[in-house]
Amino acid sequence: MSMRVLVTALALVLAVAPVIASSAHGSVYVSTLPPGASVWMDGNYLGNTPLFVDGLDAGRHFLTLTRSGWQPQSTAVDVVSGHVASVNAVLTANAPQPQEQSHAKGALTVRGAEGAKIFIDGVALTPPYDAQPENAGDHILLVQRGATRTTTSIRIYPDTTTTISLAPRSSSTTQMGSADMLAALVDYVPASDFTVSGDEIAIHHNGMELECTVGSRTYVLNGKPGVLSVAPAMVGGKPYLPMSLLQRISSQNKAATR
Structure with missing residues (x-):
């Protein structure tokens, strides 16, 4: 009888041993x-x-x-x-490498701007838009014709006149209403909630995660891909994103604080 009990107990121990061993592990x-x-x-x-x-x-x-x-x-x-x-x-x-600030100047000429208002980095230019002095580097060009606004990023080169030719106004354009435009990310999201590494922009704000790339209209918001109306740009070392996207982020922020 004692031998049978011993064998039964040994079998029970062997059966339980793998369970004990497996439970000694976890995951990350x-x-x-x-x-x-x-x-x-x-x-x-x-x-x-x-x-x-x-x-x-x-x-x-x-x-x-x-x-x-x-x-x-x-x-x-x-x-x-x-x-x-x-x-x-x-x-x-990583902290960007220190660079000597450039004070080089260039000039900008805008062709085909009859009847339009031209803005550089939010500052209105005075017509005629011919060889207007500007700081060399990247800028945001806004063209407004009535209620229609279009935005693009441009680069002005030092000691050079950069010429921008606007597409002629068409009837289909006048019916589109206001086009999307770029705005500074820092005006909508605290600097502590986003990072910029090269051309990559990552936003972590109020539980929302967004990734996009300068010059590309594709983005990923909370794991879901999408297409922007205007590609993000860097101006003066600051990221600029489409206004529609920034307003969406801002509205989510207000909803989260209610």
Whole structure:
């Protein structure tokens, strides 16, 4: 009888052992803004964010997150058996290399602007729009004809007259109403809630995550791709985004504070 009890007890221990062993592991979900950061755990490369890692030994592990153009981040995460730990990191862009401020001048000529008002970086120009002096560099050009406004980014080169030829006004254009225009991101979102790395713009504001690229109309908002009416631009080192998108962000901000 005692032998039979011993065998039964041994079989029960062997059956329970795998359950105990499997419950001694946990998981970690790692995400970053912007995504695409390399994840290193305890010195081992695991992949790029967003990343789910399973089968980890319970206890404390050390993470290092790296991405080109962004400052690396290191943190510790405690893995609990049978649970999923979450690590969410907002990366900080590398400080731009100091550059000597340029005071070079250029000139701007706008052709085909009869009956239109021309603005450079929000400042109205005085007609005729011929060889008007401007600082060399990137600028936002706004053309207003009645209720119709169009916006584009231009580059004025030093010691050179840059000539912009406007498309002739058509009947179809006059019926479109006001076109979208670019506005400064910092006027709608605090500087602490967005980062700029090269041409990449990442916004993390009131639970909303948006990624877009200077010169490209495609964007991703909360994981969903979309197409902008106007491509973002950089003017004087500041990001400019379509007004319609910024107003959408602003309206979400007001709704969140109610």
